[in-house]
């Protein structure tokens with residue numbers, strides 16, 4: 001109960017602080033939008049296949065009919081010279097070709113169920129966007145079910161398994177605002193960046209509480225240090241989660257930022273970031289005496305972390321310093337593990353991230369607890 | 382009456398200051414114990430040790446008969462602390478502030494709500510309960526500061542200069558509520574450097590200076606300690622300066638000081654010369670408007686014990 005009181009107090013006070021709430025939610029959303037648009041054409045350029053050379057394969061289930069003929073006619077009009085649209089037998093082989101970007105897309109047409117499944121390599125998604133749009137409007141016209149399956153370029157298992165259902169198929173609505181990579185990239189990175197900014201909340205509150213005598217007053221009550229500590233962690237983590245949750249939700253709904261087919265994993269990574277930043281904020285809050293000094297130091301820290309995390313621009317061409325520096329950036333860990341999971345179904349970075357963030361959080365929390373237990377200062381009077 | 386607090390040879394130093402230098406004192410149940418001393422005397426330090434914020438260097442402190450160093454958390458449950466500096470959240474409503482602190486003493490649910498509202502009513506803030514303290518006057522904040530410490534109905538309330546920097550009206554309100562809290566059964570430790578407050582509400586007083594307890598006792602005991610004299614103040618309708626020399630001849634009077642129509646007479650404590658004085662007035666046609674048996678102020682007590690004034 002006492003634990004919840006502490007948490008509730010922290011949450012109430014933060015939610016009432018409308019200015020901070022606005023900055024922490026509106027800023028990242030604006031930045032995702034602006035950067036997402038500005039850098040739209042720059043992320044992942046190297047892997048893009050030229051538009052006028054598309055190689056598409058397809059297969060038909062059931063008797064070829066209205067749908068397959070319609071699509072074929074459409075392809076004739078759409079595809080330029082040098083492109084191909086050929087029937088293929090072996091689906092697994094086509095998927096493999098997709099993975100190696102030998103082909104641009106693979107279309108599976110089921111006349112019996114009136115379904116079109118569109119397999120694309122996620123890395124080349126912009127190149128096939130025209131085709132996608134065409135297929136989508138075709139599907140809409142013919143009232144067929146249209147699905148896009150993303151093939152991940154690295155993972156070896158998955159889509160090859162016989163049923164192409166569930167997680168590997170993404171149904172895409174006729175959402176004209178859908179912005180592929182840059183929006184997705186900044187959607188993830190900005191959410192992470194503002195979790196980083198969010199660590200100033202515990203930092204700030206711990207320092208002002210100390211200087212205003214609140215820490216001392218709470219220490220005179222019957223609450224146990226463990227309850228106090230747990231309450232704080234709970235409160236700060238909740239506050240940051242609420243803010244970040246709003247950002248993620250709006251970015252998903254309004255900009256269609258891609259959080260993957262299994263959003264639980266990216267969200268867990270973000271939560272791990274929230275926890276480590278809370279632990280860091282609380283720890284620094286024990287050391288700093290003035291909010292001003294703490295804020296100055298934090299802004300430095302955030303700027304460097306953001307830079308090496310690629311929060312302002314993707315890191316690809318930043319040379320050897322960035323190559324090393326990125327490992328010190330929580331944003332890089334978050335972004336790389338989420339990207340690998342969403343687009344490559346690759347969990348290795350994510351596991352590392354959980355281990356690193358987890359152990360650092362325990363370390364930071366541990367030091368805070370030690371300081372809290374030892375502290376007996378005459379704060380007021 | 383049993384001792385609620387027993388302090389023996391308490392010592393506490395900071396780097397180069399000895400803040401508390403061997404204080405011993407007992408506080409009994411149902412007392413309003415005034416801890417009086419100038420700035421830096423060691424009042425807050427003593428109190429901070431008592432409520433567990435500071436570790437003592439030496440000494441032996443018991444609260445409710447329990448060893449402070451061993452049963453701190455148990456003891457804290459029954460203490461309410463009103464800190465010297467206002468410690469409330471400016472951005473939580475008055476009610477939320479009280480509820481927050483009361484909940485840290487284990488109150489919950491309906492009881493928490495009721496007792497918190499009682500505490501607010503007690504300090505006269507019922508109407509402000511849904512407002513944020515950032516819009517409160519200094520006096521109102523002080524009262525909220527108190528409400529946060531009393532909602533859980535502690536046996537012992539420790540108040541560290543609860544009236545600093547507020548208007549006389551709020552101060553009277555607070556002094557009255559301290560008396561009321563006491564009459565409702567709480568023992569109170571009240572530190573201040575305003576002797577008027579101590580004179581007005583405290584049942585026993587400890588005077589501390591430079592970390593030492595110089596004297597303790599009831600107001601009368603303290604007066605007796607320093608003085609074998611009494612003061613009588615007579616107010617008349619006419620100027621009485623002229624009679625000063627003649628009057629001084631009355632037996633038992635040691636000193637006379639007159640100012641227009643007020644005359645203040647210091648006498649030996651044993652000699653009861655009030656009859657002689659009134660007779661003298663009648664004989665000399667001095668119409669008496671009022672006679673006051675003046676008391677020796679704590680200021681005087683402090684001055685004669687330390688050779689310093691309390692105010693600086």
Ligand SMILES: Nc1ncnc2c1ncn2[C@@H]1O[C@H](COP(=O)(O)OP(=O)(O)OP(=O)(O)O)[C@@H](O)[C@H]1O
Nearest residue numbers: 378381395398400419420421422423424425426427
């Ligand atoms: N945390 C601290 N570090 C160093 N010195 C301290 C500390 N707290 C108090 N002191 C010193 O100890 C002495 C006693 O201080 P204390 O606060 O107990 O006085 P006080 O009687 O409460 O005075 P005031 O009326 O000003 O509140 C002072 O000289 C003060 O400067």
Ligand SMILES: [Mg+2]
Nearest residue numbers: 381424425465
């Ligand atoms: Mg003090």
